[in-house]
Amino acid sequence: MGHLITVATCNLNQWALDFEGNKLRIIESIKLAKSAGASLRVGPELEITGYGCLDHFLESDTYLHSWEMLADILQHEDCQDILLDIGMPVMHRNVRYNCRIICLNKKILMIRPKIWLANDGNYREMRHFSPWKGQRVIEDYVPPRMITRITGQSSIKIGDAVISTRDTVFGAETCEELFTPNSPHIEMSLDGVEIITNSSGSHHELRKLDRRINLIMEATQKCGGLYIYANQQGCDGDRLYYDGCAMISLNGKLLAQGTQFSLLDVEVVTATVDLEEIRNHRGAISRCLQATNTRQYQRIHVDTSLSADGTDVDLRVVPTKPVQPRYHTPEEEIALGPACWMWDYLRRSGAAGYFLPLSGGIDSCATATIVHSMCRLVVEAIEDGQMQVEVDCRKVVGEPADSDWKPKDAHELASRIFHTVYMGTSNSSEETRSRAKKYAEAIGAYHIDLNMDTVVTSIHSLFSLVTGKRPEYKVHGGSQTENLALQNIQARIRMVLSYLFAQLLPWVRNAKKQGGLLVLGSANVDEANRGYLTKYDCSSADLNPIGSISKTDLKRLIGWAETKFEMPILNEFLNATPTAELEPITQEYVQSDEIDMGFTYDELSVFGRLRKIDKCGPWSAFTKLLHEWADKMTPREIATKTKSFFYYYAINRHKLTVLTPAYHAENYSPDDNRFDLRPFLYPRFTWQISKIDAAVEKLESQGNVGGKARADHEDVD
Incomplete structure (x- = not known):
């Protein structure tokens, strides 16, 4: 009975550079941890x-202010008598490190720098930090004078060590180190470290959570031990949404799991x-054989216990029972993740709400649905007594x-903060x-229906007056160049009108909140x-x-959402043909997005994943698709699709340099600014195209033109 310990981890909705x-x-999370009887509290990266x-x-200011905040935490009365694992950057010998600060009762026990840095996808940690010098390497760190005045310490151990209390041993790893092949927790566990903490800044992607949970469960199933995972939750100022799910796992079984999508700050x-x-x-003997050959970690001894003495046992405290992991469906993830991200952005930006050009198509409908989901989450949080959400809402x-x-x-709520406009033409x-x-009526948005033909016509007239030429749509005999120009001017006018209405609609409505709307x-x-979008059109927001x-x-x-939100109107969007409606409608012709693009949306998803996730150029994409699409296309048809995709990708890539900052949900996002360099x-x-053409000629000369198209990746040329 004297071996029971209560530990705490947390999801925190932190904001970059919001030091105070x-x-x-952080202090609030420590107070809550102590009130639950925890003797160890772990926070995010x-x-x-x-x-x-x-x-x-x-x-350098970032490091100075970090120490100033830590000084306040060390001295705070609610932050005593509990072992704390806190994340902040540290400069040591003029080198920047991403660190864990382990402290107890106004003393810093150890600084543990991150050894393996995240440096792919959305992460550029090696641009800002250096990896620590190596496993089990320990040095002396001289703390700032403001810290010495509080702790009395002129030197603190920094490096890859572990903390030894009177009853157990714990070590820290940080985020990416869980995902690396030779994770630190493996050798720590073999050296008798019983508690592993992992502090993360892990972002949401569709269908990703199971990988994270599986790694945590595997770590403790294979190695044994207690694994405590903390994470950021929310939008901290960028395209990413950190999706929480703080977890505690014991010996391969999940004991506790926090929310993945929540408006809670703490x-x-x-x-x-x-x-x-x-x-x-x-x-088990096999583990013990490996453990006897493991190099020992330096132990920093602390004269404290995480468990109660055997003579001071509360019989009402019992071990936590295992639970099953909780997962959302991808549909729920789309409804909840971007909605939480948007609420954080709105409440922290100071804007008066959101503005959306609502076209009647499925994309703007989906965007409006996410705003509706955000409003539902806010109302539910207020009904649940979340005072911070109520304060932010006012x-x-x-x-x-x-x-x-x-x-x-x-x-x-939508009637106060959500504004939509249908900007129609002939x-x-x-x-x-x-x-x-x-749909605007169904979700409560303030909606305007307008025609902008007069604005479009005035621009056409200005061009004709200046040049003496009058462009025509393709259906009226115009060229492709004329046709595209006439479509693009409509789209760009919508962007201009969007920002005009977004700035002035709160003023028009005499809204209580001053300021404009976010487009x-x-x-x-x-x-x-x-590249099926107009540069600086209403996709610019x-x-x-x-x-x-x-x-x-x-x-x-x-x-x-049609079922979950009880909105039958959504069925009309599902059954509608996607169309930009930028060309005249005739009895013989109605513009279709998929026909315009030359691809179905499912085909574009395949090419998107091949290009980014599978890291394929045109040739590799073609050879892969020869196998994947062999049952529905000939090699020539596959080649045509492949060449067409990469042609349009190449000529339109410049558009993505001005792509609107988007919620990051998929690993094949083409976001030029941070993710897709x-x-x-x-x-x-x-x-590349010449190789594809040669391969098609060879396959066709062999009589293999359909059904089972095959090509050897190296030898077909």
């Missing part, structure tokens, strides 16, 4: 600064475990802080106009990869909630 706010949330400071980590997760279960689990709508106003439902259909209006874009990831989500997944979202002036892949 971050500090207060870089929680004092916020994870997403990016190049601000190159500034969420603490606790579990009580029996240390003897770790020792019994590790008793601030967003412009109600006085001391008022008792709160929205009675999502419809009322090329627009009554079906899209009607759908937009009905939302609604271009999906597949169209961005194909402040935020794009669906910018890295496929059309296929957006349809699933709408199908799910590729050129924007391309040659036309002439050598």
Whole structure:
């Protein structure tokens, strides 16, 4: 009975460079951990600064303010008598490190720098930090004088060591180190470290959570031990949404799991475990044989215990029972992740709400659905008694802080903060106009229906007056160049009108909240990869909630929301043909997105994944598709699709340099700014295309033109 310990981990909604706010949330998590009886509290990666400071980590101010916040935490009365694992950057010998600060009762026990840094995808840690010098390397660190005045320490151990208390041993690893092949927890566990903490800044991607949970479960199933995982949760100032899910796992079984999508600023997760279960689990002889040959970690001894003395046992405290992991469906992830991200952005930006050009198509419908989901989450959080959400809600709508106003439902909240406009022309259909209006009414948005033909005509007239030429649409005999120009000017006018209305609609409505609206874009990831958008059109916005989500997944979202939100109107969007409505409608012709692009949206998703995730150029994509699409296309048809995709990708890549900042949801996002670092002036892949053409000729000369198309990756030339 004297081996029971209660530990705490947390999800924190930190904000990059919000030093004081971050500090207060850390202190609140420590208070909650102590109130639950925890003797160890673990926080997220870089929680004092916020994870997403990016190049601000190159500034000395960031390190100074981090120490100032830690000094306040060390001295705070609510932060005593509990072992703390806190994340912040540290400069040692003029080298920057991403560190864990282990402290207890106004003393820093150890500084543990991150050894393996995240340096792919969205992460550039090696731009800002250096990896620690090596496993089990320990040095002396001289703390700032402000810390010495509090702790009395003139020197602190920094490096890869572990903490030894009177009853157990614990060690820290940080985020990426869980994902590396030779994770630190393996050798720590073989050296008798019973508790492993992992502090993360791990972002949300669709269908990704199972990988994280599986790694945590595997770590403790194979190695035994208690694994405590903390994470950031929320938008800390960038495209990423950190999706929480703080967890505690024991011997391969999950004991506790925090929320993945929540509006809480501070969420603490606790579990009580029996240390003897770790020792019994590790008793297998094969593990012991490896353990005897493991190099020992330096132990920093601390005269404290994490468990109660055997003579001072509370029989009401019992070990936590295992639970099953909780997962959301992809549809729920799309409805919840971007919605939480948007609420954080709105409440922290000071804007008066959101503005969306609502076209009557499925993309803008999906964006509006996510805003509706955000409103529902806010109302539910207020009903659950989350005071911070209630305070933020009053601030967003412009109600006085001391008022008792709160929205009675999502419809009322949307009427205050969500504004939509249908910007029609003579090329627009009554079906899209009607759908937009009905859906805006269904979710409570303030909606305007307008025609902008006079503006479009005036620009056409100006061009004709200056040049003496009058461009025509293709259906009226014009060239492709004329046709595209006439389409693009409509799209760009919508962007100009969007920002005009976004700035002035709160003024028009005499809204209580001063300031403009944030303009939302609604271009999906597949169209961005194909370049099927106009540069600086209404895809140019402040935020794009669906910018890295496929059309296929957006349809699933709408199908799910139709039932979940009880909105039959959404079925009309599902059954509508995607169309930009930028060309005249005739009896013989109605513009279709998929026909215009030359691809189905499902095909574009395949090319998007091949290009980014599978790292394929034109030749590799072609050879892979020869196998994957052999049952539905001939080699020549596959070659045509492949060449067409990479041609349009090459000539349109420049558009992605001005792509609206989008919620990051998929690993094949083409976001040029942070995630997808590729050129924007391309040659036309002439050598690659020549290889594809030669392969097709060879396959056709062999009589293999369909059914089972095959090509050897190396030998077909």
